[in-house]
Amino acid sequence: MGILEKISEIEKEIARTQKNKATEYHLGLLKAKLAKYRAQLLEPSKSPAAKGEGFDVMKSGDARVALIGFPSVGKSTFLSLMTSTASEAASYEFTTLTCIPGVIEYKGANIQLLDLPGIIEGAAQGKGRGRQVIAVARTADVVIMMLDATKGEVQRALLEKELESVGIRLNKSKPNIYFKPKKGGGISFNSTVTLTQCSEKLVQLILHEYKIFNAEVLFREDCSPDEFIDVIVGNRVYMPCLYVYNKIDQISMEEVDRLARRPHSVVISCGMKLNLDYLLEKLWEYLALTCIYTKKRGRKSLASQFKYALVWGTSTKYSPQRVGLTHMMEHEDVIQIVKK
Ligand SMILES: Nc1nc2c(ncn2[C@@H]2O[C@H](COP(=O)(O)OP(=O)(O)OP(=O)(O)O)[C@@H](O)[C@H]2O)c(=O)[nH]1
Numbered sequence: 001m002g003i004l005e006k007i008s009e010i011e012k013e014i015a016r017t018q019k020n021k022a023t024e025y026h027l028g029l030l031k032a033k034l035a036k037y038r039a040q041l042l043e044p045s046k047s048p049a050a051k052g053e054g055f056d057v058m059k060s061g062d063a064r065v066a067l068i069g070f071p072s073v074g075k076s077t078f079l080s081l082m083t084s085t086a087s088e089a090a091s092y093e094f095t096t097l098t099c100i101p102g103v104i105e106y107k108g109a110n111i112q113l114l115d116l117p118g119i120i121e122g123a124a125q126g127k128g129r130g131r132q133v134i135a136v137a138r139t140a141d142v143v144i145m146m147l148d149a150t151k152g153e154v155q156r157a158l159l160e161k162e163l164e165s166v167g168i169r170l171n172k173s174k175p176n177i178y179f180k181p182k183k184g185g186g187i188s189f190n191s192t193v194t195l196t197q198c199s200e201k202l203v204q205l206i207l208h209e210y211k212i213f214n215a216e217v218l219f220r221e222d223c224s225p226d227e228f229i230d231v232i233v234g235n236r237v238y239m240p241c242l243y244v245y246n247k248i249d250q251i252s253m254e255e256v257d258r259l260a261r262r263p264h265s266v267v268i269s270c271g272m273k274l275n276l277d278y279l280l281e282k283l284w285e286y287l288a289l290t291c292i293y294t295k296k297r298g299r300k301s302l303a304s305q306f307k308y309a310l311v312w313g314t315s316t317k318y319s320p321q322r323v324g325l326t327h328m329m330e331h332e333d334v335i336q337i338v339k340k
């Protein structure tokens with residue numbers, strides 16, 4: 001049996017197993033196996049043909065945003081609207097076949113926006129250019145999942161599943177679990193909170209599946225078995241994601257209203273240029289970039305000569321406040337650096 005069949009067998013078994021106390025160990029093990037096979041699937045292919053096929057686009061600017069979506073949802077139309085780069089848009093599917101970068105200038109920052117080929121179900125397993133697209137998505141600071149408002153729900157669920165299966169976690173933070181493999185001493189298990197989804201036995205079973213017999217595990221949060229597996233496997237990407245429903249000119253006002261209220265969602269129409277400013281504002285928020293202004297023109301080797309700084313703005317208790325190197329600046333603060 002190939003890896004793909006094994007994966008599909010396990011997925012089916014998980015789907016038909018009812019979740020309850022009696023099946024929790026069984027399910028935990030299945031999930032550990034699934035994560036293992038998926039990791040194998042993602043290992044770089046050794047065949048020479050697979051080499052050099054990635055989209056090599058230089059990172060530039062202050063942040064990178066990747067446009068992910070099914071074909072013909074309007075990704076290229078969006079890039080052409082927001083940046084000075086033109087990316088061919090057309091009514092047929094798979095118009096875009098490679099990665100096309102553009103730049104959005106916003107609040108003094110250069111945001112690199114990447115238009116990518118459309119991806120389809122099975123992308124993670126190598127259908128279409130899925131793998132390459134996903135590889136680029138992993139390098140982004142924020143993913144815009146562009147959806148066709150007329151079929152947004154279905155598209156969203158399918159794409160989430162694809163990204164999920166390659167270890168991309170959308171709008172989630174890293175599970176707060178301390179995990180350290182050891183040379184000996186068995187498995188030491190502790191938690192600082194009451195656990196409702198994992199137990200010591202389940203954690204041991206999962207670790208054994210990964211042939212880990214000595215480790216220190218400390219749950220600082222009530223995590224699920226899936227989250228624990230994520231911590232063991234590592235290599236997960238925790239990515240902010242904006243769900244952008246395009247083509248709202250084609251659906252009713254009620255429907256627009258409903259979609260707009262969903263979490264992490266923005267509704268737009270590239271065709272009618274609706275709500276694009278709001279999308280930019282949201283994108284900025286998700287990028288969480290901090291612009292700071294220097295009072296005098298900056299000089300190199302500043303850090304080594306740094307004595308203290310005066311800061312004006314929202315990050316301080318009073319203005320100006322004298323701060324050290326560890327002070328966290330906030331957006332649009334002004335700083336004056338005093339050298340030794
Ligand atoms: N009605 C409507 N049509 C739109 C809108 N935005 C884009 N389109 C149309 O949708 C079609 C597909 O747009 P593209 O920008 O090529 O889509 P894409 O996502 O880049 O597609 P691929 O490159 O094939 O993955 C084009 O005919 C666009 O004119 C919109 O807001 N409303």
Ligand SMILES: [Mg+2]
Nearest residue numbers: 075076095096
């Ligand atoms: Mg396109």
